[in-house]
Amino acid sequence: MKKSFLSIICLLIATNIQAQLSEKPIVYQVGAYKIYMLTENQSNGNAGILIDVPQEILEKYIPDGTFPNAVHAVLITKNDEVWLVDTGFGRNIFKQMEVVGIMPENVNHVILTHLHGDHIGGMLRDKKPAFPSADITLSEKEYDYWISETEMLKLPENNRGNFKLAQNVLQVYGAKVKRQDPISIGEKFSDGIHILDAYGHTPGHVMCLIKDKTNELLIWGDLTHAMAIQMPHPEIAVTYDNDPNLARESRLKVLKYVSENEIPIAGMHVPFSGIGTVKKDKNSNGYIFEKFSIH
Numbered sequence: 001m002k003k004s005f006l007s008i009i010c011l012l013i014a015t016n017i018q019a020q021l022s023e024k025p026i027v028y029q030v031g032a033y034k035i036y037m038l039t040e041n042q043s044n045g046n047a048g049i050l051i052d053v054p055q056e057i058l059e060k061y062i063p064d065g066t067f068p069n070a071v072h073a074v075l076i077t078k079n080d081e082v083w084l085v086d087t088g089f090g091r092n093i094f095k096q097m098e099v100v101g102i103m104p105e106n107v108n109h110v111i112l113t114h115l116h117g118d119h120i121g122g123m124l125r126d127k128k129p130a131f132p133s134a135d136i137t138l139s140e141k142e143y144d145y146w147i148s149e150t151e152m153l154k155l156p157e158n159n160r161g162n163f164k165l166a167q168n169v170l171q172v173y174g175a176k177v178k179r180q181d182p183i184s185i186g187e188k189f190s191d192g193i194h195i196l197d198a199y200g201h202t203p204g205h206v207m208c209l210i211k212d213k214t215n216e217l218l219i220w221g222d223l224t225h226a227m228a229i230q231m232p233h234p235e236i237a238v239t240y241d242n243d244p245n246l247a248r249e250s251r252l253k254v255l256k257y258v259s260e261n262e263i264p265i266a267g268m269h270v271p272f273s274g275i276g277t278v279k280k281d282k283n284s285n286g287y288i289f290e291k292f293s294i295h
């Protein structure tokens with residue numbers, strides 16, 4: 001009896017996760033900008049990706065060695081203009097875009113926080129641009145890293161797949177790729193959509209700030225990969241970080257800024273809904289994340 005009750009609960013949870021994936025995406029408003037959190041998938045991350053994490057921290061925050069994770073992309077609209085920040089693996093995001101009536105050819109601008117496979121996986125369809133009308137923005141540093149043969153050859157041959165995917169995407173979009181010098185957090189921002197540096201996870205990793213008068217949202221890309229650990233202990237880096245020390249420095253700077261200025265955030269690996277606010281934890285050096293759940 002107990003067992004079947006548990007099975008029903010598990011089934012309900014599984015059904016709920018599926019529903020969240022195929023339903024209308026979460027919508028959030030930043031002044032005149034409409035923000036859709038597209039959810040590519042939800043899964044559990046593994047403690048193995050955390051670098052030098054003390055046993056007592058693991059036991060306190062993730063006793064079973066796993067933590068909730070997700071892959072998101074963010075769709076932004078203002079009147080008839082459409083932006084897409086990252087493209088996930090390019091699976092469920094297309095279904096969710098269809099639900100809100102936006103087709104890939106309606107996207108005017110794609111902003112790439114960085115060129116890892118879980119962010120550029122949706123860029124190509126049948127080897128052609130999945131977003132034929134869009135220009136593509138990324139940082140100058142990110143572009144330089146991924147097109148560098150020298151950097152690629154530093155890796156063993158069986159580990160060069162991401163370089164080949166990134167180079168392929170850049171080549172297929174050709175002249176539509178716009179390299180930008182990001183601005184830095186703390187600078188004065190005008191209304192609009194800006195890219196901000198948050199280097200470390202990759203050499204040219206950027207965030208995306210949307211501002212309309214007093215309304216702001218920071219889409220921080222891959223500033224975190226394990227919220228359950230990196231909010232109470234933002235000093236802990238992950239093996240995915242290209243430069244863990246620089247990634248930590250960026251994370252600490254951004255967390256301080258968004259908590260002091262009360263700027264809501266969205267993250268590509270922040271568990272569903274992927275969007276919320278960060279507050280300083282008065283009793284520690286860490287932070288507390290409160291997610292939004294607006295439909």
Ligand SMILES: [Zn+2]
Pocket residue numbers: 116118119222268269
């Ligand atoms: Zn990622």
